[in-house]
Amino acid sequence: MRYLSGKARLAGVMGWPVSHSRSPRLHGHWLAELEIDGAYLPLPVAPDHFAEALAALPKLGFAGVNVTVPHKEAAYAAVDVRDAVAERLKAVNTIVVLPDGRLEGRNTDGYGFMANLRDQAPDWQAAAGPAVVLGAGGAARAVVAALLDAGAPEVRLINRTLEKATAMAADLGGAIRPMGWQEVPQALSGANLLVNTTSLGMAGQPPLEIALTPLPRTALVTDIVYVPLRTPLLDLADAQGFRTVDGLGMLLWQAQPGFEAWFGHRPAVTEELRRVVLGA
Numbered sequence: 609m610r611y612l613s614g615k616a617r618l619a620g621v622m623g624w625p626v627s628h629s630r631s632p633r634l635h636g637h638w639l640a641e642l643e644i645d646g647a648y649l650p651l652p653v654a655p656d657h658f659a660e661a662l663a664a665l666p667k668l669g670f671a672g673v674n675v676t677v678p679h680k681e682a683a684y685a686a687v688d689v690r691d692a693v694a695e696r697l698k699a700v701n702t703i704v705v706l707p708d709g710r711l712e713g714r715n716t717d718g719y720g721f722m723a724n725l726r727d728q729a730p731d732w733q734a735a736a737g738p739a740v741v742l743g744a745g746g747a748a749r750a751v752v753a754a755l756l757d758a759g760a761p762e763v764r765l766i767n768r769t770l771e772k773a774t775a776m777a778a779d780l781g782g783a784i785r786p787m788g789w790q791e792v793p794q795a796l797s798g799a800n801l802l803v804n805t806t807s808l809g810m811a812g813q814p815p816l817e818i819a820l821t822p823l824p825r826t827a828l829v830t831d832i833v834y835v836p837l838r839t840p841l842l843d844l845a846d847a848q849g850f851r852t853v854d855g856l857g858m859l860l861w862q863a864q865p866g867f868e869a870w871f872g873h874r875p876a877v878t879e880e881l882r883r884v885v886l887g888a
């Protein structure tokens with residue numbers, strides 16, 4: 609048992625609801641492992657109170673917070689300064705309280721996505737071919753921007769509501785091709801990566817049902833859903849001999865830069881951490 613001192617550094621995650629969040633467990637493991645005098649708390653903050661709660665952080669002596677659903681866009685609007693990625697995505701998932709009390713907004717979701725692929729599939733190269741992204745919500749935005757930055761020659765962005773994919777393509781710029789669900793076979797043809805960012809396959813949601821036949825054998829298949837860890841999409845891809853990467857690593861890696869900024873140590877993403885977070 610460790611006890612906090614009066615100098616303990618404070619961070620946490622603001623969400624609504626926040627009870628399902630695994631971030632306290634994740635950061636708690638790192639704090640214990642690194643024997644840091646600090647705490648990372650679940651902070652249930654309703655949308656109506658979000659701006660007020662954020663403004664209180666410097667006054668309470670917090671080093672910063674993560675921000676999750678439904679606050680990421682509101683956090684973007686509320687912070688004083690933003691890094692280039694947050695600026696581009698118009699969403700913030702990590703806030704650092706600067707020494708003068710101003711709030712800096714960052715977005716590490718795309719970093720988490722790419723770091724997970726680098727970790728789990730080190731020989732896979734984004735530049736080797738087009739990527740197919742299913743879904744055009746907030747998570748997709750971070751994934752698409754990260755793939756383009758990593759050198760993907762084209763992102764084929766498939767969404768049930770085509771207008772959302774078209775709007776994202778116009779807003780982010782770059783080689784994004786909006787496509788409808790009926791075009792999945794053409795999109796998969798010649799692709800180097802398939803990513804699911806929709807809620808399909810999540811526990812309690814319908815499964816994602818697509819035929820992977822047109823996808824080249826060398827392609828990687830990944831899902832950002834991690835409850836369940838093995839989604840129907842990953843099971844199908846496995847059964848057909850594709851390499852797969854589950855979504856848990858994205859959660860773990862997106863947490864790393866915030867932890868380092870708040871607590872001053874770069875934590876490791878390990879198998880043990882995966883087990884601890886899965887045990888939640």
Ligand code: ATR
Pocket residue numbers: 742743744745746747748767768769770772805806807808814
């Ligand atoms: P997040 O921020 O996690 O990305 P979101 O913004 O709510 O969540 O986005 C959810 C994504 O899942 C959207 O792309 C959504 O498609 P629409 O834009 O057409 O709503 C997609 N999605 C959710 N349920 C779906 C379903 N039954 N079939 C196809 N796509 C679905």
